[in-house]
Amino acid sequence: MDAQKVEELFCWGILKHLLKWVCLLQTNLFLTQVEERDSDNFLFDLLEALQDPETGISIKNRTWMLKKWKNCFVGKDMVIWLIEADYAQDVDEALAIGNDLLSRGLMSHVTGDHAFKNEDLFYRFAPGPEIDSARSRNVKSWTNKALEVIGGFDGEDILQPEFLELDEEMMVAADELEVSPLDKWNLQLLDNVHPSNWENPDPLHYNIVAIGAGAGGLITAAASAGVGARAALIEKHLLGGDCLNVGCVPSKALIKCAEEIHRVRESYNFGVNIDGDISVDFGAVMERMRRIRAEISVNDSARRFQEELNVDVYIGHATFTSKHSLEVGGQTIRFSKAVIATGARAAVPSIDGLQDVNYLTNSTIFNLTELPRRFGVIGTGAIGCEMAQTFARFGSEVTIFARSEGIMSREDPEAVSIVTEQFLKEGITILPTVTYEHIAENENGEILVVCQVDGEHQEFIFDQLLIATGRAPNVENMGLEAAKVKYNDRQGIRVSNTLQTSNGDIFAVGDCCSSYKFTHMADAMARIVVRNALFFGSDSVSALVVPWATFTHPPLAHVGPYERDFEKNKVKYDIYRVDFDDNDRAICDGTEEGFVKIYCKSGTDKVIAGTIVGEGAGNMISVITTLITNKVPLGGFASTIHPYPTTGDAVRRCGDLYNKTKLTTLVKVFFRNLLSKRR
Numbered sequence: 215m216d217a218q219k220v221e222e223l224f225c226w227g228i229l230k231h232l233l234k235w236v237c238l239l240q241t242n243l244f245l246t247q248v249e250e251r252d253s254d255n256f257l258f259d260l261l262e263a264l265q266d267p268e269t270g271i272s273i274k275n276r277t278w279m280l281k282k283w284k285n286c287f288v289g290k291d292m293v294i295w296l297i298e299a300d301y302a303q304d305v306d307e308a309l310a311i312g313n314d315l316l317s318r319g320l321m322s323h324v325t326g327d328h329a330f331k332n333e334d335l336f337y338r339f340a341p342g343p344e345i346d347s348a349r350s351r352n353v354k355s356w357t358n359k360a361l362e363v364i365g366g367f368d369g370e371d372i373l374q375p376e377f378l379e380l381d382e383e384m385m386v387a388a389d390e391l392e393v394s395p396l397d398k399w400n401l402q403l404l405d406n407v408h409p410s411n412w413e414n415p416d417p418l419h420y421n422i423v424a425i426g427a428g429a430g431g432l433i434t435a436a437a438s439a440g441v442g443a444r445a446a447l448i449e450k451h452l453l454g455g456d457c458l459n460v461g462c463v464p465s466k467a468l469i470k471c472a473e474e475i476h477r478v479r480e481s482y483n484f485g486v487n488i489d490g491d492i493s494v495d496f497g498a499v500m501e502r503m504r505r506i507r508a509e510i511s512v513n514d515s516a517r518r519f520q521e522e523l524n525v526d527v528y529i530g531h532a533t534f535t536s537k538h539s540l541e542v543g544g545q546t547i548r549f550s551k552a553v554i555a556t557g558a559r560a561a562v563p564s565i566d567g568l569q570d571v572n573y574l575t576n577s578t579i580f581n582l583t584e585l586p587r588r589f590g591v592i593g594t595g596a597i598g599c600e601m602a603q604t605f606a607r608f609g610s611e612v613t614i615f616a617r618s619e620g621i622m623s624r625e626d627p628e629a630v631s632i633v634t635e636q637f638l639k640e641g642i643t644i645l646p647t648v649t650y651e652h653i654a655e656n657e658n659g660e661i662l663v664v665c666q667v668d669g670e671h672q673e674f675i676f677d678q679l680l681i682a683t684g685r686a687p688n689v690e691n692m693g694l695e696a697a698k699v700k701y702n703d704r705q706g707i708r709v710s711n712t713l714q715t716s717n718g719d720i721f722a723v724g725d726c727c728s729s730y731k732f733t734h735m736a737d738a739m740a741r742i743v744v745r746n747a748l749f750f751g752s753d754s755v756s757a758l759v760v761p762w763a764t765f766t767h768p769p770l771a772h773v774g775p776y777e778r779d780f781e782k783n784k785v786k787y788d789i790y791r792v793d794f795d796d797n798d799r800a801i802c803d804g805t806e807e808g809f810v811k812i813y814c815k816s817g818t819d820k821v822i823a824g825t826i827v828g829e830g831a832g833n834m835i836s837v838i839t840t841l842i843t844n845k846v847p848l849g850g851f852a853s854t855i856h857p858y859p860t861t862g863d864a865v866r867r868c869g870d871l872y873n874k875t876k877l878t879t880l881v882k883v884f885f886r887n888l889l890s891k892r893r
Contacts, residue, residue, distance in 0.1 A: 260301065260311075261320060264292065265339060271295045276336055282444075283324050284524055286338040293332045305332055338521065355411050356388075356396075356404040391452060392460075394581040399504035406508070406515035407453040414528045414543055415520070420446045422747060423540070423549040425532045425692075428455020430555035430724035430736035432514060435525045437744045446526040446549075447519060448542055453527075454514035455557055456576070456725075457733040463510055464580040465600060467503040469765055472607035476640075476767065483804060494608050496585035503580065534697035537717055551719050551747040554699070554707055555736065556692070558685035558725035563592070567653040571661055574680045586610050586677035590663060593682030594621040596764040599633070601680055603766050606642050613643040613674060615665070620646055622764065626777070629770050629827035632807055636767060645672075653679075687726045705729075711754045712746050713739060721747055730760050761839045763832035768808050771835035774823025774842060777813075786816035787823075788875075790848070790868040794828045799859035805829035812838060812848060812868040819848040819872045830861050837865050848872045 264270045273287045293308040302308035312330030315321045323329075324336045391408060393400050404410070422438045424431040427449035435447040452459045478492055512518065519525040530543040539548045560575035562568065574582075576597055589610035591602045598614065599621050606612040614621060614637075621637070621644060622630050637644060649666040656662065663674045687706030694701055700716040701707045707727040709715055715722055721743045724736030738758055745751035761773035780787050793809045794800035800808075808828020815822055824838035841851060852869025856862055 261315075261339060263299065264295065273339075278336065282524055283336050283338075285521060286324055286336040289331050289333055289335045289337055292330075292337070308332070355409060356401045357398070392577050392581065393452075395583055397501070397504065399501065399508040402508040403452075403459075403504070403511050406511040406517075407459070408449075408451070408529065409516055412516060412527075412529050414530065414545060415526045417542075417545045417547045418444060418446075418526070419548045420444050420526070420550070422446075422551045422553065422744075423448065423547060424553045424555055425540070426455065426555035426557055426688075426724075426726070427453040427514070427527075428555060428557045428724060428736060429457055429733045430557075430740045431455070431553065432519070433737050433740035434553045434555060434723065434743055435519065436523050437741065438748060439524045441744070441748065443748055444526075445524075446528060446547060448528045448530065448532045448540075448547075450529070450531040453516055453519075454511055458507065458511060458514055460577045460580060462733055463507050464503050465576075465597075465604075466765065467506045468499065468580075468604050469600060471499045471502065472604040473767065475607050494585070496608060497583060499608065500580075500583060532692065534693035534699070536696055537698055538719065540693070540697075549719075551721070552697075553740070553743050553747070554692075554715070554720065554722040554726055555724050555740070556688040556726045557736075558687050558706075558731060560681060561684040561686040562681055563650075563683050565592075565650045565653055568681075571653055571655045571679065572659070573661070574678055576682065579680055582678070588676045588678075589613070590661065590674060590676035590679040591615065591682060592663075592679065593684070594618070594623065595682060595684065596622075596762075598680065598682035599637075599764060599766050601682065602642055603637060603640065606637075606640050612641075613645065613676070615648045615650075615663070616644060616646050617648055618646065620644060622770065624776070625764070625770055625772060626811070626825045626827070628809075628811075629772075629825055632768060632827050633764075633766050633770055636807070685725060685731050689726060709755075711756050712752055713743050713755055714746070728755075730762075732760070732762055735760055759839055759843045761835045763835060765832060768805070768828045769831040770825075770827045771831040772823075772825045773835055773839045774813065776823070780813070780823075785822075788814045788816055788872075790814065790871040792864040792867045792871070794861065794864060797859075797861055797864050799861050799863070800829065802859065803829065803861075805861075810834070810864040810868060812865070814848055814872065819850070819869075821846070821848050826865075828861070834862055834865060837862065849876075 265273060271287045271291050273285055275282055275284050276286055276288075277283070289312070292312060293302075293305055296302040296308040296311055297304065302311055309330060309332060312321070316323075316330050319340055321330075321337055321339045324338055328335050330337065387408075387410065388394070388396060388404070391404070393404060421443035422434065423446045424434040424438075425448045427435075427447055431447060431449070432453070432455075435445045438445040455461075457463060475492075475494055478488065481488065516527045516529065520527045528542045528545075528547070532540050532542050534540045535546065538550070539546055540552070541547070560577060562575070579601060585608055586605070587610060589602075589605045589612045591598045591612065591614045594614060594616045602612050602614050616623075620630065620634055622633065634644065645667045647668050650663070651666065651671075652664040654662045659677075661676045661679045663676065663679070665672060665674075686703070687701075689701045689703065689706055694707070697720055698717045699707060699720055706725075707715055707722040709722050709727045713721045713723060713727075723739035723743055725731040728735060728739065735758075738760075739755060742751075742753045742755060745753050759773060761771060763769055763771035775785075777787075779785075789811060791809055791811045795806035797806075800806050805828060808826070808831070810828075811825045812821060813823040814820055821838065821841040823842075824835065826834050826838070840846065841848065848869045849872050850869075852866055852873055854866060856866050
């Protein structure tokens with residue numbers, strides 16, 4: 215090879231490296247520009263161009279492996295578009311842009327399994343106020359509308375009065391949804407669970423339709439779509455149901471704050487001395503609750519269910535028009551199977567004058583922005599007791615009205631007595647055997663309760679009054695008659711053991727049909743329905759073992775029948791009990807109040823029920839539930855090694871107590887004689 219040829223090859227090699235370096239430099243320069251121009255909405259301009267219906271990439275519903283993926287595009291198509299639109303010089307640069315968008319969360323692979331690749335893989339753009347689907351670009355979200363009015367959030371808590379310039383339709387909607395104050399957290403909540411810019415999809419014929427987007431409806435829809443069914447979800451109020459919006463989530467957020475306040479006040483028991491007064495910022499407590507609720511609401515959001523879980527989400531009131539059809543917002547939806555999961559609402563007692571009083575329920579108590587000095591509670595169940603203790607710890611003077619002798623009348627009397635003692639110690643007044651005469655509200659907004667307490671006439675004045683006297687099923691105005699579904703206003707929808715209604719193609723789950731009005735029960739029932747409705751299953755709701763817990767301090771939890779049930783049904787049983795004042799960890803933690811009580815079928819170690827009252831009861835009850843569900847003998851469970859020291863070991867020690875019953879007098883004599891011969 216002559217010298218000229220060698221020189222040409224050498225120069226060509228240098229040129230190739232130089233071109234590669236320039237290409238890399240251009241890519242890095244582009245990404246640097248993206249960083250610098252992000253504040254000028256450069257990325258969003260790119261995303262808008264990509265999503266332009268006329269000139270952008272093809273975004274549509276696609277099918278792969280018999281599963282439908284909504285509003286997605288192909289990675290290879292985006293690479294071609296970026297190059298042809300001069301956003302990228304070549305494939306490598308296009309991949310760099312795509313992966314940068316991916317890393318920022320502005321787009322994603324439909325299952326999250328791949329980076330951005332030049333392949334036939336499905337991706338979708340992230341939903342959000344700035345990057346929205348074409349169908350809702352011209353409609354303002356709750357947050358965007360508010361930002362237009364106030365010009366942005368400055369970090370301070372912005373309450374409802376500052377939002378009076380919101381358009382009338384949005385203000386009326388917020389009032390009907392009972393969401394207040396309209397600060398940034400509640401606006402974020404509404405954007406997720408009742409978006410103002412939502413447009414219902416075009417109706418199809420569905421394998422399954424869930425009516426109500428609480429725990430039961432959400433699980434039904436998500437699980438059905440997950441196994442390949444065409445599923446729809448309908449909600450007229452707030453997705454997430456009571457649990458997210460006015461139940462489990464906000465109440466437990468407040469209870470945690472109350473626990474910390476109580477811990478500080480009791481810290482002198484642990485050698486901690488605090489100089490000065492201890493104050494509670496109720497506004498900050500409530501804002502924390504709203505923030506947590508808003509953050510969690512993403513999981514139950516309309517956009518997540520429709521765009522990630524492939525569920526068609528309809529917002530509006532559902533009315534059955536026949537055995538296999540219903541109407542939402544003027545649209546007719548047809549279905550093969552339907553599931554009613556409409557939940558329940560606060561049951562309001564018939565007390566003279568109560569209808570004219572501005573009382574609280576679980577639906578409105580979490581809207582408070584000021585701590586009531588005098589707080590009355592009518593109702594002694596879980597909601598009433600949890601909120602009574604919580605507000606007492608915040609600093610309210612709390613009075614509980616009980617129709618019976620005390621609080622939580624259905625629970626184990628020994629366990630209740632421990633909780634009652636703690637309530638009294640914290641200054642909560644409990645009024646037994648109350649008969650109501652009249653309730654009224656004066657011109658100052660104060661609420662007067664006139665009643666008989668143990669036969670004695672008494673009057674009380676409160677700044678706020680909570681009504682927590684049970685739950686009533688939501689079954690009205692649904693056209694159930696047209697669907698041939700039988701129900702009554704008190705007990706709700708009648709269902710079989712397989713959760714079918716009188717219409718064999720319509721099922722029901724949760725509070726609208728069950729006496730077990732718990733989120734976890736609605737979840738479990740929904741799982742049964744998916745199997746029974748879609749796969750010809752025959753799973754039975756009566757086979758479920760259902761625990762529950764009341765998160766007072768100390769908490770109280772139970773699973774299975776109560777002693778009174780055993781006695782009523784003439785079931786013989788044995789009790790094995792370990793008190794926490796005999797548990798080393800509880801002693802160290804200063805939480806000796808309470809016990810674990812396990813019920814076994816008489817003469818056996820078959821676990822049939824359990825009660826726990828004490829720190830961590832809500833977590834420990836799951837162990838007893840597992841023993842019952844999986845038929846684990848209590849004696850065998852005693853050999854399960856637990857870390858030391860833990861309060862959970864109290865459950866294991868109940869197994870030790872059972873095993874000791876096997877050591878009869880005859881067995882003791884035999885062992886004594888045997889061992890004496892081995893000395």
